Amino acid sequence: MKKIAAWLTILLTTGIIACNKDWVTEQYQQYVSFKAPIDGDGVTPIHIRYKPDGLVNYELPVIVSGSTNNNRNLLVHMGVDADTLKLFNVLNFQNRTDLYYKELSQQYFTMPDTVSIQKGQNMDTATIGFTLKNIDLVDKWILPLTIESSPTNEYTPNPRRNYAKALLRIVPFNDYSGTYSGTSLKIYLKGEENGAAIVKSTIETYVVDENTIFFYAGTVDENKTDRRDYKIYAHFDQTKKEVTLSSDNPAINFQVNKVINYSVEDVPDELLPYLIHRYVTVNNIDYNFTDYTSVANASIDYTVRGSLIMERNINTQIPDEDQAIQW
Numbered sequence: 001m002k003k004i005a006a007w008l009t010i011l012l013t014t015g016i017i018a019c020n021k022d023w024v025t026e027q028y029q030q031y032v033s034f035k036a037p038i039d040g041d042g043v044t045p046i047h048i049r050y051k052p053d054g055l056v057n058y059e060l061p062v063i064v065s066g067s068t069n070n071n072r073n074l075l076v077h078m079g080v081d082a083d084t085l086k087l088f089n090v091l092n093f094q095n096r097t098d099l100y101y102k103e104l105s106q107q108y109f110t111m112p113d114t115v116s117i118q119k120g121q122n123m124d125t126a127t128i129g130f131t132l133k134n135i136d137l138v139d140k141w142i143l144p145l146t147i148e149s150s151p152t153n154e155y156t157p158n159p160r161r162n163y164a165k166a167l168l169r170i171v172p173f174n175d176y177s178g179t180y181s182g183t184s185l186k187i188y189l190k191g192e193e194n195g196a197a198i199v200k201s202t203i204e205t206y207v208v209d210e211n212t213i214f215f216y217a218g219t220v221d222e223n224k225t226d227r228r229d230y231k232i233y234a235h236f237d238q239t240k241k242e243v244t245l246s247s248d249n250p251a252i253n254f255q256v257n258k259v260i261n262y263s264v265e266d267v268p269d270e271l272l273p274y275l276i277h278r279y280v281t282v283n284n285i286d287y288n289f290t291d292y293t294s295v296a297n298a299s300i301d302y303t304v305r306g307s308l309i310m311e312r313n314i315n316t317q318i319p320d321e322d323q324a325i326q327w
Contacts, residue, residue, distance in 0.1 A: 029066070029156065030064055030065060030066035030068075030070065030155075030156070031064070031065050031066070031155075031156055031157065031158035031159070031160075031163070031164075032062065032063070032064055032065075032074070032076050032117075032147050032155045032156065032157055032158060032164070033062070033063055033065060033147065033157075033158040033160075033163040033164055034060060034061070034062060034063075034145065034147065034163070034164065034165070034166040035060075035061035035062070035063050035123075036060065036061075036162075036166035036167075036168065038162055038167075039169075041169075042088065042092065042167070043101070043142060043167040043168070043169040044166055044167060044168050044169060045169045045171050045327070046058055046168050046169065046170065046171065046322075047171045047172075047173050047322045047325070047327055048130050048132065048170065048171065048172050048173070048322065049172075049173060049174075049321055049322060050132060050172040050173060050174045050177075050207045050209070050210060051132075051210075052133045052209060052210060053133065054131070055110075055129045055130070055131050056129070056130050056131075056132075057127050057128065057129050057130075058127075058128045058129075058130060058322075059125040059126070059127055059128075060125060060126045060127075060128055060145075060166065060168075061123055061124075061125050062076055062078070062115045062117065062123065062124055062125065062126055062147070063122060063123045064117060064121075064122045064123070064155075065122075065158065066122075069120055069121075069122060070117060070119060070120065070121060070122050071119060071120075072119050072154065073116070073117070073118055073119050074116070074117040074154055074155050075114050075115075075116055075150075075154070076114060076115045076116075076117060076147060076150075076155060077113060077114050077147070077148040077149075077150065077151070078111075078112075078113065078114070078115065078126060078145055078146065078147055078148060079113065079145070079146060079148050080103075080143070080144060080145060080146075081144045081145060081146035081165060082103055082144060084144050084146065084165050084167070085101060085103055085142055085144040085167065088101070088144075088167060089101060098225045099140075099223065100140075101140045101141070101142040101167070101169070102139045102140065102141055102142065103141075103142060103143075103144060104141045104142060104143040104170055107131075108130060108131060108132055108135060108141075108170075109128060109129060109130050109131070109143060110128070110129040111126060111127075111128045111129070111145075112126055112127065128143070130170070132170070132172050132207075135170075135172065137172070137206035137207060137214075138206075138222075138227060138228045138231065140169065140222070141169070141170040142167050142168060142169055142170070143166075143167075143168040143170060144165070144166070144167050144168075145165070145166045145168065146164060146165050146166075147164040147165075172207040173207060173322075173325075174207050174209075174210055174211065174213065175211075175236075175264075175280070176205070176211070176213050176234070176236050176262075176280055176310075177205050177206060177207045177213045178204075178205060178310050178312065179202050179203070179204055179205075179310065180202065180203045180204075180205060180280075180282075180308040180309060180310040181201070181202060181203075181308065181309050181310070181311075182199065182200040182201055182202050182203040182308065183199055183201060184306045184307045184308070184309070185199070185200070185203065185285060185304065185305070185306035185307065185308055186198075186199060186304070186305050186306045187199070187200075187218050187219060187302055187303075187304050188302065188303045188304075188305070189300070189301070189302060189303075190288060190301035190302055190303045191301075193303050193305070198218075198219055200219060200221075203215055203308060204216075204221065204222065205234070205310075208233060211235060211236045211237075211238065212233055212234065212235045212236070213233075213234050213236075214231045214232060214233050214234065215231075215232055215234065216230045216231065216232065217230040217231075217232050217247075217252065217254070217287075217289045217291075217302075217304070218230070218289065218291065218302050218304060220291075226293050229249050229251065229252065229293065230249070230252060230289070230291075231247065231248070231249070232245055232246070232247055232254070232287075232289075233245065233246045233247065233248075234282075236262060241261055241262055241263065242259060242260060242261055242262070243260040243261070243262050243282055244256075244260070245260065245285075245287055247289070251290070251292055252289045252290050252291075252292065253288070253289060253290040253301070254287065254288070254289050255287060255288045255289075256286070256287045257286040257287060257288070258284045258285075258286040259284065260282060260283065260284050260285055260286075261282075261283050261284055262280065262281060262282045262283065263279075263280075263281050263283075264278065264279070264280050264281075265278070265279045265281070266278050266279075267279065274315060274316050274317045275313060275314070275315060275316070276313070276314045276316055277311055277312075277313055277314075278311070278312040278313075278314055279309060279310070279311055280309070280310045280312075281307065281308070281309045282307060282308045282309075283307045284307070285304065285305060285306055285307060285308065286303075286304070286305045287303075287304050288301065288302065288303050288304075289301075289302055289304070290302075312325055312326075313325070313326040314326070
């Protein structure tokens with residue numbers, strides 16, 4: 001019995017020593033990657049506060065993977081990767097070139113060529129500066145990045161798909177932009193306002209400037225080829241608490257029929273004291289427009305009536321605004 005116990009002790013000791021050696025030797029090859037999780041569209045949305053005359057920085061994490069800490073100083077090279085974006089567009093949209101993501105123009109951003117990761121550290125960030133004044137969000141903008149090969153072979157870009165590449169979808173935001181519930185906004189054939197209505201579950205809105213957003217009239221959305229012709233601007237007057245709607249396309253015969261009001265309300269969460277629910281509500285929407293492109297050689301007049309509401313959940317414990325909002 002004593003011999004059996006002795007052998008068990010030896011085996012357990014050997015196993016523990018072997019396990020300990022596993023922790024001090026690298027179990028996988030160390031690779032360098034971006035930390036840029038993708039959404040259902042295969043891109044990485046990054047939300048950036050719109051500032052008309054200022055630079056807004058976004059910190060993109062660059063990480064060293066592996067089972068042990070990085071054991072040397074690394075100078076990681078990175079750059080714009082237009083070819084990956086071109087391939088992504090072709091694979092996802094084929095001949096629908098109107099749906100292609102566009103490469104973000106150089107005028108809208110600055111970025112470093114390298115990121116330093118110090119010995120003993122597994123991450124650092126690349127500071128990308130954005131200046132988005134006058135950007136037109138009818139187009140879907142992407143900043144395509146890649147981890148470039150090391151000229152001195154001191155690191156290896158991660159070979160797995162979507163790890164050494166980042167397709168950053170640029171999403172500027174202001175206090176009023178985002179996804180609104182559209183269930184209370186009714187779309188009627190003009191003259192049949194007491195009949196059946198079309199309802200969209202959500203209405204996407206996009207930044208124009210600090211206090212202005214745009215959305216698309218009626219049932220038009222960003223998948224429509226001629227969506228640009230149906231932009232409706234909504235300017236929020238913070239003093240009067242009114243919203244002014246307008247269009248720059250006379251062909252849609254846009255007309256507003258009522259004074260439109262809005263309100264902003266912060267409601268603390270009942271269970272999580274650090275969470276605030278912010279509701280932006282737009283009331284008394286009532287406008288007419290003409291759809292002159294959906295049916296060949298014909299125009300269709302619509303009346304749109306109702307309200308919109310957007311909820312933002314804000315974690316007050318997080319100081320960075322783009323991170324505090326639970327997108």
